[in-house]
Amino acid sequence: MAVDIGGTKTALAIAAPPPEANGAYLARRRFPTPATGRETLDTLLAITRELAADHAVAGIGVSFGGQVRTDRPPHLKSLVVPGWEILDLRAEFARAFGGAPTLIANDGEAAAHGEYVSMPAGARRDTLAYITVSTGVGGAFLLNGRPHRGRHGLAAEVGHIPVRPGGRCPCGGTGHLEAYASGPAIAQAAEARLTNARSSLHDVIRERGSLTAKDIDQAARHGDAFATMILGEAGTLVGRAAALIGLLLDPDAIIIGGGVAQAGDAFWHPLHTAARLDALHPTEILPARLGPDSALRGALELARMAATELPPK
Ligand SMILES: [Zn+2]
Structure with a gap:
């Protein structure tokens, strides 16, 4: 079960x-x-x-x-x-x-287990890092298919990697990835900076009073420059975290899933660029195959x- x-x-x-x-x-x-x-x-x-x-x-x-x-x-x-x-x-x-x-x-x-077992047998990667970008940001390491949970069971708490000073994280800390890249954080960033921006998101605010990360992805897919910028900032920081994991673990692949990872190029392009920029060696970065x-x-x-x-x- x-x-x-x-x-x-x-x-x-x-x-x-x-x-x-x-x-x-x-x-x-x-x-x-x-x-x-x-x-x-x-x-x-x-x-x-x-x-x-x-x-x-x-x-x-x-x-x-x-x-x-x-x-x-x-x-x-x-x-x-x-x-x-x-x-x-x-x-x-x-x-x-x-x-x-x-x-x-x-x-x-x-x-990570779900993605691992659903990889075609011939294409299975032994060492996997998984990052989930959703309501929160989390992760896992699978080494030869087995989880590496760490001393406290808190290994791969990717969401709490410090990436940029400032933003308040739900854990109480500041500057953590989750404070910038989670769905609610992306929506909040857009709402906070929308006032002086030209964006179709004003219509969503008028209609519903607030935004979701999905609204921002939809706007970006229709060419909205403001939405593209907001999603890109989140993607860049996830890419940096991926580069850091690549440097520490040198895994066969890093899989990125969760609701926010369903976003389009506005999220993924800056993510790939940042991951390459900060890495010594290229790590394969793949979107989760099974989605939600x-x-x-x-x-x-x-x-x-x-x-x-x-x-x-
Ligand atoms: Zn945190």
Whole structure:
């Protein structure tokens, strides 16, 4: 069973164990993430019980949109949805599903697993860095297909790499990548600087009162110079972070996914330029193949690992 808990949406799916089903789901559901961790978990348990009623659950994989600490509690912490700190997700799933083992990873790592297993066998890269640019900015390292989580489980917290002094980050720090490149940060930058700019985004503001990163991408795709500049600044900083990862890890590829990565050339061109400019050697940079589905696909891979590598509780 695969679960993808996001800040705005939560998805879940069940699949037969491999080799019968190679990533094909038997059933799949999605719901808007409720306001607290407790409500989200209760909704999840109700739906998963219904979905799994006719199946024995062998393993559960969870992609969590937040920090997953491996060293000490609280193991789960979301900057968007409060209340996960006091919950024991693993124990509650084990109780609900006959002791089935659960593996939890942050959404960056889950997406990296999803991208890794969906690469064509001949084109698989052994050492991967993954950057997710979405409501937040995160990441993961896969070394020979296995996650490198670090001493605290906080390796590859790409969103909190200092990139430019100033901007306030949701973590409380300043100047971090997430303060400039997350979807909300891009929207905020556009809103703050729109007043004196010539841009079609004025129409969106008049209509709706605020902007999203998607609005800015749409405007940029129609040739709006202001929107192109705003997206380009975010792309440049993500490219710099990618160059830094290239220098530190020299991976076979860096995959960039998440909602913001669905943006067009206005984001990607400056990203590639910055990544090349700051690098000693070119690192292959690829857009995520599965788009928004990579975390759920990765959660299924975590479920497979849980079923085959962990003892039942
Ligand atoms: Zn930060």
